[in-house]
Amino acid sequence: MRLPAEPALASSAEELAALHGRCFATGWSAREFGALLNLPGCIGLACREDGRYVALALFRQALDEAELLTLGTDPAYRRSGLADTLLTSGECRLFNQGVARVFLEVSDQNPAAAALYERAGYGEVARRKAYYRDGNDARVLEKWLRKDGQTGP
Template sequence: MSGGLLIREGGTADLGEAMVTMVEGFPATFGEAWTLPQLEGAFSLPGVTLLLARMDDQPAGFALIRTVLDEAELLLLAVRPGQRRRGIARSLLTAVFGAAVTLKATHLHLEVRDGNPARILYESAGLGEVGRRRAYYRGNDGSVHDAITLSRRLDS
């Protein structure tokens, strides 16, 4: 058994492992977590890649990307609450860039809720704001937030 952080590409058999983080990782307020059938549906599409992070052989987080021609989109990124602020998301993001380049993407983009601290991570990784959808997210707590589109060019 290997310790430390391990990131690998996952297959259909690993969707259950991703769901461990999905269930724990997203705040219930905004209904951002996908169900297993939603994840299975997305994963069955061409160009969709799952990256799984394990810390000390335990599920720690995942990223899901979709690549179409030269455009990659980060669909989901999450780390289990007990594993946060250890650089796991940053490592997953580095792996996302690598996977997207391998698939010949030249740009990566994603959408993030305004106010989500994930934006700090994304901007430190070179993603910049390219668009904003006003009042796109409405939480079950009554809060309203813009959706911000971030993008960066990928080095090949």
């Protein structure tokens, strides 16, 4: 499925929160989405079909590093390539803004997400014990977008 990545704005916080709730057992609130999307350095991306959000990604940049805060796809749209689209689009935007590397956390109980990130070139650099509310550990992954003065992907 090919849906384009488009900006996700704070004005869509209610819809993004509803999507996040479909993606995760403990979804983020509209208030949380609105606050994050209003922060400097925060990039929200989403895919829509028929006007309805079906996938989202949220990145936060600080100087030359960034963090993927969340990446989710509506269960009915999983394995359709939307997560890849959002991840790649976000990385390109970050690269163009001077970001050298991206970090993220993924639950050690989420092998599908871990496989997505590993295919995209992320590697484990640390673990955080009992990081998630459910007590699961987080694998901290990183991906270098640029090295040694590189100016293109």
